[in-house]
Each structure stands twice: as structure tokens, then as C-alpha cells.
Amino acid sequence: xxxxxxxxxxxxxxxxxxxxxxxxxxxxxxxxxxxxxxxxxxxxxxxxxxxxxxxxxxxxxxxxxxxxxxxxxxxxxxxxxxxxxxxxxxxxxxxxxxxxxxxxxxxxxxxxxxxxxxxxxxxxxxxxxxxxxxxxxxxxxxxxxxxxxxxxxxxxxxxxxxxxxxxxxxxxxxxxxxxxxxxxxxxxxxxxxxxxxxxxxxxxxxxxxxxxxxxxxxxxxxxxxxxxxxxxxxxxxxxxxxxxxxxxxxxxxxxxxxxxxxxxxxxxxxxxxxxxxxxxxxxxxxxxxxxxxxxxxxxx
Amino acid sequence: xxxxxxxxxxxxxxxxxxxxxxxxxxxxxxxxxxxxxxxxxxxxxxxxxxxxxxxxxxxxxxxxxxxxxxxxxxxxxxxxxxxxxxxxxxxxxxxxxxxxxxxxxxxxxxxxxxxxxxxxxxxxxxxxxxxxxxxxxxxxxxxxxxxxxxxxxxxxxxxxxxxxxxxxxxxxxxxxxxxxxxxxxxxxxxxxxxxxxxxxxxxxxxxxxxxxxxxxxxxxxxxxxxxxxxxxxxxxxxxxxxxxxxxxxxxxxxxxxxxxxxxxxxxxxxxxxxxxxxxxxxxxxxxxxxxxxxxxxxxxxxxxxxxxxxxxxxxxxxxxxxxxxxxxxxxxxxxxxxxxxxxxxxxxxxxxxxxxxxxxxxxxxxxxxxxxxxxxxxxxxxxxxxxxxxxxxxxxxxxxxxxxxxxxxxxxxxxxxxxxxxxxxxxxxxxxxxxxxxxxxxxxxxxxxxxxxxxxxxxxxxxxxxxxxxxxxxxxxxxxxxxxxxxxxxxxxxxxxxxxxxxxxxxxxxxxxxxxxxxxxxxxxxxxxxxxxxxxxxxxxxxxxxxxxxxxxxxxxxxxxxxxxxxxxxxxxxxxxxxxxxxxxxxxxxxxxxxxxxxxxxxxxxxxxxxxxxxxxxxxxxxxxxxxxxxxxxxxxxxxxxxxxxxxxxxxxxxxxxxx
Numbered sequence: 031x032x033x034x035x036x037x038x039x040x041x042x043x044x045x046x047x048x049x050x051x052x053x054x055x056x057x058x059x060x061x062x063x064x065x066x067x068x069x070x071x072x073x074x075x076x077x078x079x080x081x082x083x084x085x086x087x088x089x090x091x092x093x094x095x096x097x098x099x100x101x102x103x104x105x106x107x108x109x110x111x112x113x114x115x116x117x118x119x120x121x122x123x124x125x126x127x128x129x130x131x132x133x134x135x136x137x138x139x140x141x142x143x144x145x146x147x148x149x150x151x152x153x154x155x156x157x158x159x160x161x162x163x164x165x166x167x168x169x170x171x172x173x174x175x176x177x178x179x180x181x182x183x184x185x186x187x188x189x190x191x192x193x194x195x196x197x198x199x200x201x202x203x204x205x206x207x208x209x210x211x212x213x214x215x216x217x218x219x220x221x222x223x224x225x226x227x228x229x230x231x232x233x234x235x236x237x238x239x240x241x242x243x244x245x246x247x248x249x250x251x252x253x254x255x256x257x258x259x260x261x262x263x264x265x266x267x268x269x270x271x272x273x274x275x276x277x278x279x280x281x282x283x284x285x286x287x288x289x290x291x292x293x294x295x296x297x298x299x300x301x302x303x304x305x306x307x308x309x310x311x312x313x314x315x316x317x318x319x320x321x322x323x324x325x326x327x328x329x330x
Numbered sequence: 331x332x333x334x335x336x337x338x339x340x341x342x343x344x345x346x347x348x349x350x351x352x353x354x355x356x357x358x359x360x361x362x363x364x365x366x367x368x369x370x371x372x373x374x375x376x377x378x379x380x381x382x383x384x385x386x387x388x389x390x391x392x393x394x395x396x397x398x399x400x401x402x403x404x405x406x407x408x409x410x411x412x413x414x415x416x417x418x419x420x421x422x423x424x425x426x427x428x429x430x431x432x433x434x435x436x437x438x439x440x441x442x443x444x445x446x447x448x449x450x451x452x453x454x455x456x457x458x459x460x461x462x463x464x465x466x467x468x469x470x471x472x473x474x475x476x477x478x479x480x481x482x483x484x485x486x487x488x489x490x491x492x493x494x495x496x497x498x499x500x501x502x503x504x505x506x507x508x509x510x511x512x513x514x515x516x517x518x519x520x521x522x523x524x525x526x527x528x529x530x531x532x533x534x535x536x537x538x539x540x541x542x543x544x545x546x547x548x549x550x551x552x553x554x555x556x557x558x559x560x561x562x563x564x565x566x567x568x569x570x571x572x573x574x575x576x577x578x579x580x581x582x583x584x585x586x587x588x589x590x591x592x593x594x595x596x597x598x599x600x601x602x603x604x605x606x607x608x609x610x611x612x613x614x615x616x617x618x619x620x621x622x623x624x625x626x627x628x629x630x631x632x633x634x635x636x637x638x639x640x641x642x643x644x645x646x647x648x649x650x651x652x653x654x655x656x657x658x659x660x661x662x663x664x665x666x667x668x669x670x671x672x673x674x675x676x677x678x679x680x681x682x683x684x685x686x687x688x689x690x691x692x693x694x695x696x697x698x699x700x701x702x703x704x705x706x707x708x709x710x711x712x713x714x715x716x717x718x719x720x721x722x723x724x725x726x727x728x729x730x731x732x733x734x735x736x737x738x739x740x741x742x743x744x745x746x747x748x749x750x751x752x753x754x755x756x757x758x759x760x761x762x763x764x765x766x767x768x769x770x771x772x773x774x775x776x777x778x779x780x781x782x783x784x785x786x787x788x789x790x791x792x793x794x795x796x797x798x799x800x801x802x803x804x805x806x807x808x809x810x811x812x813x814x815x816x817x818x819x820x821x822x823x824x825x826x827x828x829x830x831x832x833x834x835x836x837x838x839x840x841x842x843x844x845x846x847x848x849x850x851x852x853x854x855x856x857x858x859x860x861x862x863x864x865x866x867x868x869x870x871x872x873x874x875x876x877x878x879x880x881x882x883x884x885x886x887x888x889x890x891x892x893x894x895x896x897x898x899x900x901x902x903x904x905x906x907x908x909x910x911x912x913x914x915x916x917x918x919x920x921x922x923x924x925x926x927x928x929x930x931x932x933x934x935x936x937x938x939x940x941x942x943x944x945x946x947x948x949x950x951x952x953x954x955x956x957x958x959x960x961x962x963x964x965x966x967x968x969x970x971x972x973x974x975x976x977x978x979x980x981x982x983x984x985x986x987x988x989x990x
Contacts, residue, residue, distance in 0.1 A: 041615060080433045080614050099441075101436075105436075111426075113430070115345070116349075129344075130341055130437065
């Protein structure tokens with residue numbers, strides 16, 4: 031659905047995107063994560079056709095998205111910072127979007143009224159709370175029947191019930207209509223629940239891009255204890271991302287095949303050896319640890 | 331649903347119209363008052379005053395045909411509302427959220443631009459059209475059918491011209507809008523660009539005035555300034571002229587320059603297209619930047635530096651009265667650097683701009699080069715004097731010679747080659763004497779006088795060369811020194827043709843002589859005592875006799891016994907002239923722009939002399955000279971008094987120079 035090839039974008043000498051490439055499969059929910067300033071919002075604005083890349087290409091459904099209304103008509107976006115016309119109500123904005131998006135569905139608008147009961151469609155949006163403004167944005171975006179939904183910090187400001195409601199609606203669209211969702215968020219626990227693919231951005235590049243399962247299968251968290259006071263020397267070719275110690279129990283974060291790593295560790299005769307699952311948040315932290323991102327000291 | 335064409339989106343257009351309705355509604359209300367309500371008021375007020383219907387219709391027709399007279403107000407409205415409309419419709423470019431949201435919509439930039447542009451233009455044109463239609467309805471309803479053509483034609487002119495100026499100013503504002511990413515910068519750019527050529531021309535001339543001896547002061551004029559300063563050109567072009575016949579009937583009503591308005595309207599279309607081209611290349615992320623287009627940033631930086639250097643540099647140098655090249659140059663360069671850093675702050679949105687010192691250095695060097703070229707006169711501006719063969723005409727303003735009558739200050743158009751050559755000789759003599767002029771100006775020494783002269787050459791090529799020399803000293807000791815300034819001026823004063831022109835004898839004779847009076851005479855009392863009288867009207871003489879006095883003066887002038895000019899206010903001048911002046915008053919009639927007959931008067935004053943035999947004889951015969959009054963001669967005390975009067979105080983000099 032989305033193909034980003036070597037996109038470079040510079041803002042007054044600062045390279046916000048530095049040859050970024052990524053690929054999003056149709057019908058997937060792709061989570062874009064990365065530290066602040068990694069270029070998440072910038073790449074989202076390229077994918078929605080707002081920014082023009084300095085070099086490289088951004089394709090949606092095989093077509094360049096910049097200045098391509100036919101492609102942009104398939105995309106709905108909910109930015110981090112919402113914009114609506116001053117004094118405009120949800121209903122006013124609905125009429126506006128209805129005139130611009132050929133797939134806008136009036137019936138769906140009426141139907142979704144029940145999903146967002148707290149939003150008064152006739153009240154100016156600026157008078158709504160932040161959470162309700164977000165609900166209004168979801169309401170309108172879903173009515174556009176987009177093939178691609180681009181979300182930047184989408185559930186920020188929503189209460190837990192409404193978060194669940196919104197994700198449920200999105201998952202429904204993905205399941206029923208094959209909608210592709212590209213979501214950027216810092217809430218990794220939430221992304222972990224909904225995303226099937228993840229891309230980690232750092233310094234304007236995609237550090238890694240995999241399905242969540244592959245990602246979790248590629249990094250192992252091991253806890254081991256040894257009979258001797260000092261732990262044995264681990265094999266040099268083992269890609270250890272992080273080591274920590276509590277008493278005589280050592281915790282290793284190791285990149286590689288979990289079964290192979292476990293068997294190699296077992297060869298060192300630990301008195302305790304346990305393989306634990308890694309959360310997306312842990313993967314994010316340890317992967318970026320190798321990218322000079324200074325969270326390691328903060329976290330540990 | 332979007333429009334089929336990619337150049338326009340009806341949803342966007344309608345939304346923009348709906349969002350900003352107060353703007354165009356208010357504009358419409360102004361035109362509602364200016365056109366239909368104005369017309370109705372004219373008619374019904376006449377009826378209320380008890381006029382007949384036909385008189386009220388005449389009044390209405392008069393008002394209807396003069397409606398385009400409000401185009402000057404309309405020009406101001408176009409100027410202000412043009413930028414307000416552009417700020418409204420292109421405001422989304424200046425807010426990051428708005429810019430990202432709008433540009434994410436499935437609409438091409440062409441459609442975004444034209445939909446918003448047309449909406450903004452509609453803010454101005456539709457209310458005008460509505461007001462014009464209502465005005466037409468009023469005219470059709472209240473005027474007799476034979477007057478419809480005249481009234482509707484004027485209304486149509488008003489609508490067309492107003493639409494033309496609105497088109498231009500809105501397009502110009504839209505053009506400016508594409509270069510900035512800051513809402514408040516838009517009206518600033520718009521205002522500055524509207525007057526940029528005028529201001530830069532004015533500032534450069536101010537700088538040249540500081541540097542060049544004889545440069546005729548700060549001004550901004552000429553076709554380039556006029557046509558690149560739209561308000562200036564359109565203000566002239568939108569004048570509504572009425573030409574009247576001798577009987578006072580209006581024979582023609584029309585715009586001063588419809589071609590100029592049409593040209594600006596066409597320029598508006600071009601500007602709109604250029605604005606689109608800029609918009610297509612504009613980056614959305616420039617929202618919030620003072621200058622949105624990267625290529626324009628150096629122009630902005632150095633433009634601000636240049637204008638700041640000129641403006642504040644000239645003001646500071648003038649404030650401290652620094653006339654030497656070095657302090658003036660330093661002042662201008664300093665302000666250039668300040669301007670460059672200020673521009674950098676606006677561009678970078680930060681006060682920490684000292685690291686960009688190289689830009690300031692480049693601007694300072696460029697300005698230093700300019701100042702050096704002025705100070706060393708690399709282009710020969712100061713010493714430029716045309717040859718007589720190159721000059722088509724010369725307009726001369728002079729303030730020189732005594733006595734203090736009409737011929738002292740004079741402006742004349744000189745076309746005679748020989749006379750032009752004499753002025754050129756004087757011009758060259760002043761330039762040769764430049765250092766002494768600088769040194770001796772305003773410092774009176776006995777035996778010196780000061781002259782003021784302005785020379786406006788029109789060359790055969792159509793180009794002009796203007797020079798003004800104030801307070802140029804002339805020296806009694808150099809009267810016979812051939813080629814000196816004093817000698818050249820004396821030669822001009824001895825040219826009777828020039829002197830005749832300075833008095834304006836010929837112009838006076840084209841008017842009707844209505845009155846003559848003497849000033850500063852002695853009234854003789856019955857006991858033989860003399861009493862000072864400031865004015866004595868020659869009332870006893872009939873019109874024909876006054877004509878006799880005029881002819882006597884002319885004859886004496888031809889004999890060279892009156893109207894003799896003296897360069898110095900010395901004993902010779904005092905011995906050969908009276909304190910008494912003779913003033914003739916003439917009446918002229920002409921038609922003004924509204925066809926009305928206007929009478930105006932002009933005076934011609936000539937100082938009487940003991941040798942003016944015919945004039946004195948007439949005064950003796952017809953006005954009682956010698957019996958009831960005497961002419962007042964200069965006395966020794968006058969000589970001292972007048973000697974001091976010739977010391978031109980600095981304030982007076984400033985007053986005179988301000989006249990230019």
C-alpha cells in the first residue's frame with residue numbers, strides 16, 4: 031500500500047529524513063515508533079502528500095502521492111494537532127469533507143453518531159474538550175471510508191473506554207474493508223496490542239521494520255545464574271544488547287534466534303536459565319540503545 | 331464532491347465565502363451607501379425640500395453622472411480590502427496545523443489557489459456588482475428614460491474601474507501572500523512593496539543630497555516611480571474629469587486615464603498567475619516563516635539592510651548635521667549592519683544571529699562601496715553640466731538681485747540658446763568655485779551677497795538634469811573678474827530681455843489692469859510736514875489713465891531707467907532707487923475644471939527710480955505727486971538698515987530651501 035524509497039528531507043540544513051525507506055502492506059496496521067525528533071511526523075506528512083521530498087519517492091498504491099488528488103482521496107489523516115475552521119461544528123466539517131472526499135459516507139456518519147454519543151455535532155469543535163475533539167476527528171475520518179488511515183498520536187487525550195472504542199472501530203474497518211492503518215505513537219504498549227507490523231525510526235531512518243512477531247522472535251531476554259561467583263565469559267559472536275545483574279541473577283538481552291541462543295547459553299552450565307518474552311517497549315529501548323539514544327542510563 | 335476540473339473546487343470556494351462573510355458583507359454595506367442609498371438620498375431629499383419631480387430627477391442625474399467621483403475612496407477601499415481578503419483566504423498558509431490539514435486534502439494546489447483566489451476576489455467584486463445593480467434599479471425607477479444611458483454609463487464606469495483596481499490590489503496582495511509564511515508579514519510586505527520604489531528613490535536621492543554639491547534634494551518623481559507605485563499612478567488615473575463648454579455645459583465626462591486602470595487590471599491577472607507559480611513551488615513547512623520562499627531570503631536580508639542603512643543613516647546624519655563624507659558614510663554603514671542583523675533575526679526567528687556576521691559584512695561592504703562611489707563621485711554626478719546644444723529647455727528659479735520687487739524671485743522657462751549658454755556658464759562657474767561656496771555659505775562678510783539658483787535642464791533626449799545651489803556667495807571685488815560667479819550673475823542681470831521676463835510684462839498685458847498703488851510714500855500735510863504712509867491707492871485715476879501709467883512704466887523700462895537690477899545692495903543701488911514701490915493689480919478670468927468662470931488676481935511690483943521720467947510725470951499729472959505726497963528716497967540710516975537686511979539669517983535660508 032505504501033512504499034517509501036530513500037526519502038530525504040532537510041529543514042534549513044537539518045536532515046529530518048535521511049534516506050528513509052519503508053513499506054506498509056495493504057490491510058496491515060503498521061506502528062511507527064521512534065524517539066522524539068526521529069522524523070515520524072515528517073514521514074507521515076510525506077505519506078499524506080503534504081510535504082514534498084527533497085529526493086526519493088513516496089508511493090501509495092504504486093502512485094506518487096504528492097499533488098495527486100486521486101491518491102489523496104483514499105487517505106484520511108488524523109494529525110497530532112487537529113485543525114478545524116474557526117466556529118465550525120462537526121456537522122460543518124462533515125459537509126466540507128463530504129464535498130472533497132468522493133467516498134464520504136453519509137449513512138456511516140449517522141451510524142457513527144452512536145459510537146461518539148458525547149460529541150454534539152452542532153457544537154463548535156473549539157468548544158469541545160480535547161478528547162471530544164479527537165472523537166470528532168475519528169468520526170469524520172472514518173466517514174471518508176479511506177483505504178489508508180494515517181494517525182499521529184491518535185488516542186492521545188481519549189479516556190480508556192473511548193480508546194478501546196476507537197481501536198475497535200479501526201480494527202473493524204481493517205477486518206471488513208481491508209483498510210491500511212499507519213499509526214505513529216509513543217504508547218508502545220497500546221501499539222503492541224493492535225499493530226501487526228512495526229517500524230522503528232531513528233535519526234531520519236528506519237532502524238528496523240518487521241512484523242511484530244518477527245521482531246519479538248529476533249531479540250531474546252535471558253535470565254541466568256551460575257554456580258561460580260563470577261559469570262563465565264559469553265561467546266564473542268553473541269550479539270548482546272544489554273546486561274544487568276541482581277544478586278547472582280544476570281539478565282541478558284541478546285539479538286538472534288531464541289532457540290540457538292538458549293542452547294549456546296545452556297552450554298555454559300548455568301544453574302538457572304530462563305527465556306522471557308520482550309515487550310515492544312523493551313525492544314524499542316534496547317534497539318535504540320545501539321543508536322546512541324540515551325535512554326539506557328535513564329531506564330537502568 | 332469536487333469539481334470535475336482540477337483548477338477549481340466549488341466546496342472550497344463556498345466554504346471560504348461562508349467563513350468570511352462578515353468581510354464581504356461589510357464591504358458591501360459601504361458600497362450600498364455609496365451607490366444606491368446615495369442616489370436615493372439625492373432624489374428623495376430634493377422631494378423633501380419641495381422641489382418638483384423633474385428638478386429632483388435633475389438632481390439625481392447630476393449625482394448619478396458624478397458617481398465615479400467616489401473612485402478615489404474606492405481606490406483606498408481596494409487597497410485596504412484587497413489585503414484583508416488575501417489575509418483571509420490564504421491565511422491557512424501561515425498556520426502549521428491549517429497548512430498541513432488543507433494540503434492533505436485531495437485537491438491540487440492549482441485548485442486550492444484558484445478556489446481561494448476567486449473567493450477572495452468575489453469578496454470584493456460581488457458586493458460591488460450587487461451595489462451597482464441596486465444603483466441601476468434606482469436609476470431606472472426614478473430617472474426618465476432619456477437619462478438612463480448617461481446615468482448607467484457612469485455607473486458602469488464606476489463598476490468597471492472599481493473592479494479593475496480591486497483586481498489589481500487583491501492580486502498584488504495574493505502575490506505577496508505567497509512569499510511569506512506569517513500572517514502579519516503579509517500586510518507589511520504588501521504595504522512596503524506598494525511604496526517600495528517611491529521610498530527607495532526618495533532615500534537614494536536623500537543620500538545623494540547629502541553627498542553631492544548642488545543635488546536638488548529629496549524627492550521621488552518620474553514615470554518609473556509613478557508606475558511602480560500603484561497607489562500613486564492609480565490615484566491620478568482614477569480622477570473623474572468633466573469638461574465644460576463655454577456656456578458651462580458638461581460636454582465630456584470621463585476617467586483621467588482608463589488605459590492606466592486597464593493596464594493595472596491586466597497586471598493583476600499576471601500577478602495572480604505568478605502567485606500560482608510561486609505557490610506551486612512553495613513548501614508547506616514554511617508556515618510561520620517571515621519569508622517563505624528560500625530564493626527570496628537573500629533579497630529580503632539585503633533589501634532590509636539597504637533600506638535601513640539609507641533611511642536611518644540619512645536621518646541620523648541629518649539629525650547630527652554631519653555633512654562630511656566619512657561620518658555620513660559610517661552612519662549609513664552602521665545602520666546597514668543593524669538592518670542586516672534585524673533581517674536575519676526575522677528570518678531565523680531568533681535573536682542569536684551574530685554568527686551570521688558574514689552577511690552583515692557583505693552588506694556593509696556593498697554600502698561602503700556605494701558611499702565611496704558617491705563621496706568620490708565616480709559617476710561624475712556633481713560636475714555634470716550639459717552642453718548648450720544638448721539642452722532643449724531650461725527652467726530657472728533664481729533669488730538674486732535688488733531691489734525687492736517682483737523681479738527678485740523668479741521662475742522662467744528659457745529656450746533661447748544664447749541665454750541657456752549664459753546659465754550654463756554660471757553653472758560651471760559655481761562648480762569651479764565649489765570649495766569657496768562650501769566655505770563661505772551663510773557667513774556674511776562685507777562686500778558679499780548670496781544668490782539662490784535652481785537649474786532644471788530638459789535635454790534633447792527627454793532626460794532631465796536638476797541642480798540647486800543655495801547661498802552661493804558673490805563678491806563685489808570680483809564684478810570685473812571675467813568668468814567668476816559674480817561676473818556671470820552680473821551679466822545675467824544686465825540682460826534686459828531676461829529682466830523683462832522676470833517682471834512678467836507680457837503676461838500682465840494679457841490680463842486686465844484694475845488697480846495700482848504705491849507703497850512707502852510721504853504724505854504731505856497742509857502745514858508742509860511729511861508723514862509716512864505705507865500704502866497709497868491711485869484711486870483718482872480712471873482705468874484708461876492707469877493704462878497710461880502702465881505704458882509709461884513700460885516705456886521707462888525700455889529706456890533702462892526703471893527695473894534696473896543690482897547685484898549688491900550698496901550705495902549705487904540705494905542712490906538710484908526709491909523706497910517707494912509701484913504695484914499694479916491685474917485681473918484674469920478662466921474656467922475651472924467644473925466649467926465655472928473663476929476670476930483671479932496677480933500683482934506686479936516695480937521699485938520706482940528717480941530716472942523714470944515718464945512714470946514720475948504720470949504720477950505728478952494724475953496722482954498729485956509733489957502736491958499731496960512725495961516718493962520716499964533711501965536715507966543713510968536705510969543704507970545701514972538694508973545692509974543688515976542683506977545678511978540672510980540661517981532660518982530664512984532654511985525656509986527658502988524647504989520650498990524645494
